[in-house]
Amino acid sequence: xxxxxxxxxxxxxxxxxxxxxxxxxxxxxxxxxxxxxxxxxxxxxxxxxxxxxxxxxxxxxxxxxxxxxxxxxxxxxxxxxxxxxxxxxxxxxxxxxxxxxxxxxxxxxxxxxxxxxxxxxxxxxxxxxxxxxxxxxxxxxxxxxxxxxxxxxxxxxxxxxxxxxxxxxxxxxxxxxxxxxxxxxxxxxxxxxxxxxxxxxxxxxxxxxxxxxxxxxxxxxxxxxxxxxxxxxxxxxxxxxxxxxxxxxxxxxxxxxxxxxxxxxxxxxxxxxxxxxxxxxxxxxxxxxxxxxxxxxxxxxxxxxxxxxxxxxxxxxxxxxxxxxxxxxxxxxxxxxxxxxxxxxxxxxxxxxxxxxxxxxxxxxxxxxxxxxxxxxxxxxxxxxxxxxxxxxxxxxxxxxxxxxxxxxxxxxxxxxxxxxxxxxxxxxxxxxxxxxxxxxxxxxxxxxxxxxxxxxxxxxxxxxxxxxxxxxxxxxxxxxxxxxxxxxxxxxxxxxxxxxxxxxxxx
Numbered sequence: 256x257x258x259x260x261x262x263x264x265x266x267x268x269x270x271x272x273x274x275x276x277x278x279x280x281x282x283x284x285x286x287x288x289x290x291x292x293x294x295x296x297x298x299x300x301x302x303x304x305x306x307x308x309x310x311x312x313x314x315x316x317x318x319x320x321x322x323x324x325x326x327x328x329x330x331x332x333x334x335x336x337x338x339x340x341x342x343x344x345x346x347x348x349x350x351x352x353x354x355x356x357x358x359x360x361x362x363x364x365x366x367x368x369x370x371x372x373x374x375x376x377x378x379x380x381x382x383x384x385x386x387x388x389x390x391x392x393x394x395x396x397x398x399x400x401x402x403x404x405x406x407x408x409x410x411x412x413x414x415x416x417x418x419x420x421x422x423x424x425x426x427x428x429x430x431x432x433x434x435x436x437x438x439x440x441x442x443x444x445x446x447x448x449x450x451x452x453x454x455x456x457x458x459x460x461x462x463x464x465x466x467x468x469x470x471x472x473x474x475x476x477x478x479x480x481x482x483x484x485x486x487x488x489x490x491x492x493x494x495x496x497x498x499x500x501x502x503x504x505x506x507x508x509x510x511x512x513x514x515x516x517x518x519x520x521x522x523x524x525x526x527x528x529x530x531x532x533x534x535x536x537x538x539x540x541x542x543x544x545x546x547x548x549x550x551x552x553x554x555x556x557x558x559x560x561x562x563x564x565x566x567x568x569x570x571x572x573x574x575x576x577x578x579x580x581x582x583x584x585x586x587x588x589x590x591x592x593x594x595x596x597x598x599x600x601x602x603x604x605x606x607x608x609x610x611x612x613x614x615x616x617x618x619x620x621x622x623x624x625x626x627x628x629x630x631x632x633x634x635x636x637x638x639x640x641x642x643x644x645x646x647x648x649x650x651x652x653x654x655x656x657x658x659x660x661x662x663x664x665x666x667x668x669x670x671x672x673x674x675x676x677x678x679x680x681x682x683x684x685x686x687x688x689x690x691x692x693x694x695x696x697x698x699x700x701x702x703x704x705x706x707x708x709x710x711x712x713x714x715x716x717x718x719x720x721x722x723x724x725x726x727x728x729x730x731x732x733x734x735x736x737x738x739x740x741x742x743x744x745x746x747x748x749x750x751x752x753x754x755x756x757x758x759x760x761x762x763x
Contacts, residue, residue: 261303261304261306262304262305262428262598263304263305263307263598263602264293264294264297264305264306264307264308264309264413265307265308265309265310265311265601266289266293266310266311266351266413267310267311267313267348267349267350267601268289268310268350268351268352268353268369269313269315269345269346269349269351269352269353269363270312270313270318270320270352271352271354271355271359271362271363272321272354272355272359272371273318273355274321274355274371275321276321276322277321277323277324277355277371278323279322279323279326281371281372282323282326282327282371283326283327283330283331284379285327285369285371286310286312286327286328286331286333287331288369288379288404288405288408289310289369289408290308290309290310290331290332290333292406292408292409292412293308293309293310293413294308294405295405296308296409296413299409300414300415300421302425302428302429303415303421303424303428309333309334310333311333311334311335311336311604312324312328312334312335312353313336313337313338313345313348313349313605314335314336314338315337315338315339315340315345316337316340316607317339320335320337336604338475338604338607339475339607340580340605340606340608341608342362344580344581344582344605344607344608345605346363346364346366348582348600348605348606349366349605350366350367350413351363351366351367351368351369351384351408351411351412352366352367352368352369353369353371354371355370355371355373356370356371356373357380357382357400360382360396361394363382363384363394364384365385365392365394367381367382367383367412368381368382369403369408370382370403378402378403379402379403380400380401381401381402381403381404381407381408381411382398382400382401383401383407383411384411415591415594416589416590420590420591420594421591423562423591424591424595426559427493427563427566427591427595432488432489432492432493433492434493434496436496436499436500436503437500438500438504438507440503440504440505440506440510441499441502441505441506442499442503443506443510444510444701445643461571461624461625461628462487464624465480465574465575465620465624466480466484468578468616468617469578472613472616472617473577473578473580473606473609473613473617475606475607476577476578476580476606476607478604479573479600479603479604479605480574480577480578482599482602482603483573483577484574485599486570486595486596486599486602487567487571490563490564490566490567491567493559493563494560494564494566494567497556497559498560500551500556501551501556502705504547504548504551505704505705506701507547508544508547508704509697509698509701509704511540511543512540513694513697513698514540515536515537515540516693516694516697517694518536519533519536519537562591565592566592566595568749568750569592569593569750570596571749572746572749572750573596573599573600573746575625575742575745575746576742576743576746577600577606578609578617578620578621578742579621579738579739579741579742579743580606580607580608580738580739581609581739581742581743583743583746583750608735609735609738609739610735611734611735613735614733614734614735614737614738617738618728618733618737618741621738621741622729625745626721626724626728626741626745627725629717629721629745629749630718630721630725633715633717633721636714637711637714637715640707640711640714641711644702644707644708647698647701647707648699648702650698651694651695651698651702652695654694654695654698655692655695658694662684717748720748724744724745724748728741
């Protein structure tokens with residue numbers, strides 16, 4: 256039995272203490288508090304966090320780490336990294352800040368802060384941070400400082416989302432990425448209408464190309480990209496599996512309704528003396544559909560597919576944001592997808608700021624691989640959605656015509672008094688004008704459930720937005736600022752895309 260994966264229990268703390276020679280004992284005690292908080296989080300949320308438990312201390316490159324910090328990191332087993340970047344970039348990638356006094360809390364932004372002891376106050380203090388209710392960008396200062404304790408630090412720095420979000424997060428971590436899909440109804444539908452089930456184009460090599468750019472031009476972002484690649488592989492595999500299960504359930508429901516309509520119509524027309532048999536057939540189909548839909552709802556196939564796909568695409572966007580040296584704005588309390596994305600990125604050291612010297616390579620990758628690849632994908636998706644819609648429509652029209660023609664032919668036989676087959680005129684008309692429309696409506700319900708028309712329009716809109724962005728990038732100066740702005744805009748477009756997936760179907 257494969258062990259369930261867990262989120263690494265690591266606190267990422269930003270060192271903002273300007274004292275040139277802090278006491279080593281106090282620094283060691285501060286780092287020991289962080290390690291104890293990580294261990295407490297692992298014990299408090301055992302379904303979420305796992306080994307290893309520890310802390311990573313980030314020291315801005317503009318500041319020389321004091322010897323006391325270096326020695327304390329070694330003695331407590333904490334990692335120590337120097338990262339070059341502006342304060343807002345480093346703050347956005349850390350869980351809390353370490354400051355020398357309460358007067359330095361404003362430097363910590365909105366992060367929770369651990370305050371080192373001083374001669375005036377020999378106790379470690381803790382401020383949980385956060386924004387003022389009516390000023391989202393200003394740090395709140397209406398709460399008294401607390402005595403620092405591992406429980407407080409763990410709750411402020413590592414606590415997972417509350418309520419049902421924690422349950423969904425634990426369910427995701429418990430999923431087996433190699434699970435057997437076990438449902439092939441959607442593939443059968445594509446085969447019946449002449450649509451290739453594997454028409455997804457060339458394999459996705461964007462992660463390898465992103466890693467190549469990171470190795471050559473952005474070594475400071477290499478660790479973050481590698482960490483997100485591992486998280487993306489799991490999320491993408493699970494999204495594909497639950498997407499196939501959900502779509503196959505929809506198709507199976509329509510096929511069962513189709514089977515019931517065809518059997519009832521043909522038996523009632525050709526073998527009227529067996530009409531009573533259609534009652535248990537329809538009852539059995541109803542029970543099967545009810546049980547299958549209850550099973551899918553109980554196991555949240557649709558919800559898991561949407562959430563896991565959203566996680567995979569969010570991690571994909573975080574990949575090129577790391578290369579661009581920017582972080583997206585964080586608004587409000589994170590759900591489990593956003594929370595896990597942050598933890599995945601913080602499994603490695605924070606990435607540094609992008610320099611103008613590396614901007615040409617990053618902008619070329621962003622235009623050719625990230626934006627260009629998505630434009631190509633959505634154009635192909637638009638064509639496949641339109642083709643799928645056309646073929647389902649055609650199948651419905653052909654089925655309607657066949658059954659109307661069959662009913663009309665049988666009615667003509669009854670009127671001509673041929674004794675080839677014993678069929679009543681009423682039964683033949685019923686087959687033509689009742690069973691045939693029911694069959695047509697069943698096939699059209701597949702189109703409605705798969706939502707192919709709206710998704711074709713969605714893909715066309717996303718491709719147009721990305722194409723406009725690519726055109727703007729081509730005429731902009733090749734600088735780190737351009738790369739950051741373009742990366743944030745591309746991420747915004749792609750996130751708006753995945754946020755509207757509550758009725759989406761992805762044709763693989």
